[in-house]
Amino acid sequence: MSSSTETLVDHFRQIEERLGTLNRVLGTRAAIAQTPKQLIWTLNKAKLYRYTPVVPEEKRHRIPLLLVFALMNRPYIFDLRPGHSFVEFMLQHGYDLYLLDWGAPGIEDKKLKFDDYTLEYMPRAIRKLQSVSGSEEFSLLGWCIGAILTTMYAALRPDNLRNLILLTAPLDFSQKDKITFSRWVDERFFDVDKVLSAFGNMPAEMIEYGAKALKPFENYVGNYLKLYENLDDPRVVEAWHAMNTWVTDNIPMAGETFRQLIVDLYRQNALIENRMVVGGELVDLSRIRANLLTVIAEADHITPPCQSETIVDKVSSTVKETFRISGGHIGIMAGSGAAKRTWPHIDAWLGPKSD
């Protein structure tokens, strides 16, 4: 065989290998959420897990930490893949770690509201956590809409909550010109009643479209080009595969909760203005006394920084800190730099407050 024919054969072989990788990455789910955990509580679709500690009890922090993620995404972004997992990191740093997985609401859950999540589900999950951990006090970490839920909970049931960490928390909706979602769900353009009347719950596909359409070029084009350009680099491919598995695994949002999100928060900005009523109780943010760390992603297109900045002025906490970090909504916790910047900062802040 001539050298040019060999080169051509090699080239086709390389293309074949690349296409094989492409097929695998686009057509399969990555092995994610591998950290061992035990299911300790369930209610309807919600599940509470306790991660198996890896540090001896005497070296562990006394105060347990509960992770609460958004309602319309799977929570395993906290534990994306071995070696790149916030859960793994926190376990290695001695935390007694719990995860509240909301599960996927069915049509029978369309009436679930923030009221149910914060006053029925969370208190019961926390009661179980207290029973299992043996500690009355606990810490909460909420991310995205999980931060809305934890903020509401912290205001409604402030007792025993020692530390509150809010990641990219969409709490203040006043600067509508900076929040693209606010524009899209403006009552002039978006009929929330009609959507929920048709679907019951907010469909996962529509939520996924909404999140991706905020940065259409990056999400629909750039993301796939990045993969194609790095098909020969297993490190990039595996990271992409894991993230893509998570990004494409969205779940619907309970209809009434979605209505509250749009009407009470995006349109009326009721939470930050202390006008939000949940289960007949006013959510008064000044009742929050827990130590507060709010983490803001400077390049967040889903929750722009202006949505998370004002909470520190509303709470009564004596210890409060705003930590700003370059990166996006998900990248600050699950990106390649998270293990060097965000996670150590959370540990450094939380560790001394957890004993």
Add this chain to the structure above:
Amino acid sequence: MSEPTTGFDPFEAWRKMQEANMDAWAKAMVHAVNTDAYAKATGAILDAYLTASGPFREALEKTMTQALQQFSMPTREDFISLAERMTNIELRLDDLDAKLDSIVRKLETPVAKESK
């Protein structure tokens, strides 16, 4: 010396274009979606879809409900009602479980103290 032969790469042209214009494209698209015009357009498309599909969906649901009732089969509403009742039972069981936990702990505490 001649340059090494490069094979056929269907994405090469696209990649070069993308490299050159990625930032500009990205910024332009982000700007485009963050406008009232885009919000109005997507809202109108969604509204048109819901308006068009609504009567069919309602007719289908009505027919299905009637058919299931004719055959004495449970409807979606029946299942929803059942699921809600199940959740209420779960809530009560959870409270009972917590109370039992608390009682067991209280019973165990004096025994532990006495044994010291």
